[in-house]
Each structure stands twice: as structure tokens, then as C-alpha cells.
Amino acid sequence: MQAEPYKFEARNVSRVFRQGKKQVVAVNDVSFTIKDREIVSLVGQSGCGKTVLAKMLLRLETPTSGELLFNGRPIDAERDPREHWRQVQAVFQDPFSAFNQFFTIRSQLKSAFHLFKQKPSPREIEERVDQALLAVNIQPKDIEGKYPFELSGGQMQRMLLARIFILRPQVLIADEPTSMVDACSRANILDYLMKLKEELKMTIVFVTHDIGLAYYVSDKIFIMHQGKIVEQGPPDQVTQTPQSEHTRQLLDDIPDIHRDWIQRGPPKSAIETSGTIAETA
Numbered sequence: 001m002q003a004e005p006y007k008f009e010a011r012n013v014s015r016v017f018r019q020g021k022k023q024v025v026a027v028n029d030v031s032f033t034i035k036d037r038e039i040v041s042l043v044g045q046s047g048c049g050k051t052v053l054a055k056m057l058l059r060l061e062t063p064t065s066g067e068l069l070f071n072g073r074p075i076d077a078e079r080d081p082r083e084h085w086r087q088v089q090a091v092f093q094d095p096f097s098a099f100n101q102f103f104t105i106r107s108q109l110k111s112a113f114h115l116f117k118q119k120p121s122p123r124e125i126e127e128r129v130d131q132a133l134l135a136v137n138i139q140p141k142d143i144e145g146k147y148p149f150e151l152s153g154g155q156m157q158r159m160l161l162a163r164i165f166i167l168r169p170q171v172l173i174a175d176e177p178t179s180m181v182d183a184c185s186r187a188n189i190l191d192y193l194m195k196l197k198e199e200l201k202m203t204i205v206f207v208t209h210d211i212g213l214a215y216y217v218s219d220k221i222f223i224m225h226q227g228k229i230v231e232q233g234p235p236d237q238v239t240q241t242p243q244s245e246h247t248r249q250l251l252d253d254i255p256d257i258h259r260d261w262i263q264r265g266p267p268k269s270a271i272e273t274s275g276t277i278a279e280t281a
């Protein structure tokens, strides 16, 4: 029997940026595999190449060398990148940057259907938008006619997730911004990710500075340093018996609350997964 192909497979992938005479090796000869429905965290300090790697998985950046496969085929096998974006979607923790401030929320959720090959009927689109809103605990009437700036950050985060519920991608890439996110919204993100994994059976690539958070959400952790993956493995192995000094450094840097999680597990509220996504904003 033919084994199922990896969701992603990278063979000696690099991404070099040239700026005049200078060159920046943002991602340096990385090789890895990501299985279907696996949750993988990319962890490393600022500037180590996490976002560039994530963008290559999204087909927003192209490797300058090496091979990157998606479902066993070269990631650029399809000429039209939209084919890829139907299957691989991103969420960012700053939800406002993902929405246009000048259009209503509802019209933007509806526009997610532009990515579909076969657009459902207008009536079905309305219905599916309502379903997606209810899935993230928003009453459709509460956002009727509203613009992004009229919603709270937490509500906007849930709008991003509603969009994911509409698109139902195979892969979700969640990139944390560099700015500090407070502990409360971190716990929300965690809830969301667990929920999405359970309900949509997705593969998730989670980008973070915080190895404590990665420990809790992941099946596998990749530690990055200066463009290289310096260590990879299951969370227990990477956190209990780190092989790389860079991993030890990241372990020293984690916030105390997440250090506790590694020892005792996360607080119960963070793993509550019954019903739909909890009201957390």
C-alpha cells in the first residue's frame, strides 16, 4: 500500500535575500517533514527566519534553493497560487491587519468564497457565513452592518476564525506577531487552536517565541536559530533533554506561567473544548 504523502516535506530549503551587495540568509538549508493533522511549532528568537519559512509554506515566498513539497508534489506544481491558498491559510494574532477597515465584516467574510472554485449560491453563502459566526459564538445580528474598528480585538480574532471555518483549509499557519501579546489573549489563541484542530481536523503550523506555549500545543517542535533548524522533536524530548544550547536559551526565557505548564500541564480553562469555541474575548 502506498503510504500517505507528508503534508509538507522540505529538503535542504534555503531562502536568501539580496540587497545590493549584502545578502541575508533568512532560511538556511532546512529539512523536515510535517504529517497530516500534525501540530508543529516553529520556535526561535526574533529574526531567526520563522516568518520567512512560514511564508514559503504559504507560497508567499519562494525558496532560492532546495525542494519544498506539499502533499507529495512540488509546492508550485499548480501555476495558480490560489489553488494552494484554498488549502493553506494563515491567521495572525493581530486580527485588524487581516481585515480591510473600509468594508463591513460580513461582506469580507462573504468574500472568502472568492477563493472557492465553485461559488455556492448567494443564499448558501449567507447561510454558511451565519454558521461560521455561530461556530465562534457570535450572533450574526451582532455584527450586522459593522466595520472592523467597531469590534473588540477578541471579537476580531473570532472573525478570523470564522473565516477559517468558512474556508476549511487543510493547513492553518498561525504566526505570532513580534509585539507582546498579553497572557489572556495567548490563552485564547490556545483555545482556538485546540478547537480548530478538533473540529476541522487540520494540520497546524504555529509560529512563536515561546517554547512553553509550543510545548503545550504541539506534536512536534522545530527550534530555529539564524535560519537553521537546530533541533526538532516531540515536545517532551525537546524540553526535557534539549540537545542544542539555543533550545536551552529559549527554555530559560519562557514566562513563568508557561514554565508551570511544562511541569504540571496547562490550566483547565485553556483546554476546555466542549461545544463550540468558548466566549473568551
Ligand SMILES: Nc1ncnc2c1ncn2[C@@H]1O[C@H](COP(=O)(O)OP(=O)(O)OP(=O)(O)O)[C@@H](O)[C@H]1O
Pocket: 017, 019, 024, 025, 026, 044, 045, 046, 047, 048, 049, 050, 051, 052, 053, 177, 178, 209
Ligand atoms: N523581504 C525581505 N528582504 C530582506 N530581508 C528579509 C526579508 N524578509 C525577512 N528578511 C530577513 O530575514 C531574516 C528572518 O526574518 P523573519 O521575519 O523570518 O524572522 P522571524 O523569526 O519571523 O522574527 P520575529 O520573531 O521577529 O517575527 C531577518 O534577518 C529579516 O531581516
Ligand SMILES: [Mg+2]
Pocket: 050, 051, 052, 175, 176, 178
Ligand atoms: Mg516573524
